[in-house]
Amino acid sequence: MVRNILNELTASGVRHLIISALFFVVYALCGTAIMLTVLFLIDRHIQGESISFISAAWVLGGLLVLKTISNAIADMSKHFAGFDLVERIREKIILKLKMFSLGFYTNERLGEISTVIHKDVDNMEMVVGHLWTRMSADFIVALILGIGLFCVDWRMGLTMVAILPIALFSLYRGIRSGMKAQEESQNNLADMVSLFVEYVKGIPVLKVFGGKGMFRDRLDHSVGEFGESSKNTSRLAAVSVGRYTFLIELAFALMATIGLWWTQQGELSLFAYLMFIIVSKEFYKPFVNMENHWLNYIKVKDSYGRISHLLNAPVITNPEQPRTATRFNLSFDKVGFHYETESFEMKNLTFHVPEGTVTALVGSSGSGKTTITSLLLRFWEPQTGSIRIGGIDIREMDYDYLLGKISVVMQNVILFSDTIANNIKVGNQHATQEEIEEAARRAMIHDFIISLPEGYETKIGENGLGLSGGQKQRLSIARAFLKDAPIILLDEITSNVDPVNEYKIQQAMSALIRNRTVLVIAHHLQTIRNANQIIVMDKGQLVENGTHAELEAKGGVYCKLLSMQ
Incomplete structure (x- = not known):
């Protein structure tokens, strides 16, 4: 010692x-x-x-x-x-x-x-x-x-x-x-x-x-x-x-x-x-x-x-000679995963997300939607199979490089007890004030920020105390704009906001996902009708895959979920 x-x-x-x-x-x-x-x-x-x-x-x-x-x-x-x-x-x-x-x-x-x-x-x-x-x-x-x-x-x-x-x-x-x-x-x-x-x-x-x-x-x-x-x-x-x-x-x-x-x-x-x-x-x-x-x-x-x-606890290891990706399509190849203390198990999960397209993950609670995004972020490691970005196994990439290529916009926004500017700068620590304001404009939150007494230097409470749910969501979208990552993980974020904020968030999201590879966890199926691909999960298994029209025509699990809503 x-x-x-x-x-x-x-x-x-x-x-x-x-x-x-x-x-x-x-x-x-x-x-x-x-x-x-x-x-x-x-x-x-x-x-x-x-x-x-x-x-x-x-x-x-x-x-x-x-x-x-x-x-x-x-x-x-x-x-x-x-x-x-x-x-x-x-x-x-x-x-x-x-x-x-x-x-x-x-x-x-x-x-x-x-x-x-x-x-x-x-x-x-x-x-x-x-x-x-x-x-x-x-x-x-x-x-x-x-x-x-x-x-x-x-x-x-x-x-x-x-x-x-x-x-x-x-x-x-x-x-x-x-x-x-x-x-x-x-x-x-x-x-x-x-x-x-x-x-x-x-x-x-x-x-x-x-x-x-x-x-x-x-x-x-x-x-x-x-x-x-x-x-x-x-x-x-x-x-x-x-x-x-x-x-x-x-x-x-x-x-x-x-x-x-x-x-x-x-x-x-x-x-x-x-x-x-x-x-x-x-x-x-x-x-x-x-x-x-x-x-x-x-x-x-x-x-x-x-x-x-x-x-000395085990950490996510970086390869000795990390590789970088030039394309940003996503591939899950025979991925197997299970938690240590739960009965959930994922077996042979295989699907492909083309670059620049939107893929929606749907399914009942506990079906494995969030687990897929966690595996992509290497919050967990799969026991079998591989996950690739641009054909490169994510385990062959430097971990900071991997996270730098992915933006995350989730329902439960985490904000810090700091200024609004510093909360947006989480997306890019080296951003200038002009870049921060531009990201806020694209997230449709700039007008609200400048209406505050101290503008971007206004301090907010822990977890955004004092802000509405829609305002928190637009701040998280501003982070994603500022980071400008080619891959976006999106948890459907308009389910618990008022109509005015929902409209602004949808407008901001439309601009954010343009020409990016998007993986979205969908709760309201009506919002993902235009997705390029819809993956239906059930108990850790991929049960259906296709567009909205294709899945609706099958009359399977997706149709049952759609009719329940």
């Missing part, structure tokens, strides 16, 4: 890490030097020797200034190193999230992902900024002081460290049991957070259907499990830390008692004895703080495990 975390740091982060540890060493040694200087002055005074108070003041003042400066530099550098690590990990996670298939987000809990990005990554800052710098500096200081004290009197040195191996072994056993308890507690925390996220999202449904009591029981159970596991973790930590602290205090007491006896017997000078009493406190410091290092280590190890799970 330590090596992997270090590899995440940039050269600047490693440099700040080293600087912080070194200056913490200087800080601690200055504190010890101040105490020894005072002790030396007292000893000289007791022996009747003259003391230069001016020289003493300069020495103590200089040490105090150096100590203060060292602490400031060390503290600043440790945070720089920690922030460097947090930035790198969060950046990797954000980039990785884009590369996961849709199946990853189905199997993984969004609450757990949120916990990893916020709580677990913040714990990484703690390990670099607090655990490594402080701990490494304390042990370096302990080594320097320990060598110095052994040089003063080796017998007292041995007495000072005699019980330390027993204390460290005791702590090790506590760490082993505490790690298991902490892992259970963190898993229960992730369960609880996921339930809270689910609860907040489902509050409208729970209110309408009176399901608050049912969900509350689940929440109470989850909160209770987290509370019990947290108590167990704290209980184990308290017992282990208490035992370890007692052994460390016993080590100091043993050294102080034996040293006092030797001093009374004349075998140890009072100055040497007082030196051990004062300096040994700094020597024991890293061992006393081992309990905090241990608790931090348990948190960090568990957090790093979840971060690693997220970063």
Whole structure:
């Protein structure tokens, strides 16, 4: 784990890490030097020797200034190193999230992902900024002081460290049991957070259907499990830390008692004895703080495990030599696919969408229409068969290139809490203001935007709060115009809008799909009469294929769906 975390740091982060540890060493040694200087002055005074108070003041003042400066530099550098690590990990996670298939987000809990990005990554800052710098500096200081004290009197040195191996072994056993308890507690925390996220999202449904009591029981159970596991973790930590602290205090007491006896017997000078009493406190410091290092280590190890799970999860792979398409016809060739937890299964799905034509997908709910578009976007991977654009398997294309050639306009428009201009620019991050406005005009939303007080800089709420359904749809169409992709995936978007917005949306869509390869999920069959091809799906199978007139003449499944509407 330590090596992997270090590899995440940039050269600047490693440099700040080293600087912080070194200056913490200087800080601690200055504190010890101040105490020894005072002790030396007292000893000289007791022996009747003259003391230069001016020289003493300069020495103590200089040490105090150096100590203060060292602490400031060390503290600043440790945070720089920690922030460097947090930035790198969060950046990797954000980039990785884009590369996961849709199946990853189905199997993984969004609450757990949120916990990893916020709580677990913040714990990484703690390990670099607090655990490594402080701990490494304390042990370096302990080594320097320990060598110095052994040089003063080796017998007292041995007495000072005699019980330390027993204390460290005791702590090790506590760490082993505490790690298991902490892992259970963190898993229960992730369960609880996921339930809270689910609860907040489902509050409208729970209110309408009176399901608050049912969900509350689940929440109470989850909160209770987290509370019990947290108590167990704290209980184990308290017992282990208490035992370890007692052994460390016993080590100091043993050294102080034996040293006092030797001093009374004349075998140890009072100055040497007082030196051990004062300096040994700094020597024991890293061992006393081992309990905090241990608790931090348990948190960090568990957090790093979840971060690693997220970063090492399988992603959509890019080919070593990606290919590009010059034509944009679509082909599904004997595609087979099934979800892991559902009975839905698609077998040997084969159809062709010529370039520049409109193909409509129709069928009852659950027939596989949305699955087809998800497979084309590589949100899921087919188990058998292939999907081709311009004769090239989409798995042979760079994933960003593939997505760059497809625009998506769906019923459930996702808008961000940002300006209208930035929401349209999702289609093209490098677009100019003129290009954004032109896309809005073609989507027939420009007049509405400029009527707002701040125009294109008007901020909208999350998911387009404050906009009507038709306005959201036209913003999504503006995105598609701005992206100008040759392939369009279209979910019929006029089913839940008023007649005025429906007319404007249809006008905009007519311009958008012109000379493009279009795959449209149709809900109202009257709207796709002029489609070049209609594919009828039923339970994952292609059951009919043809134009509206051809399918109407067959009198099959399409006719039944048409008559039902």
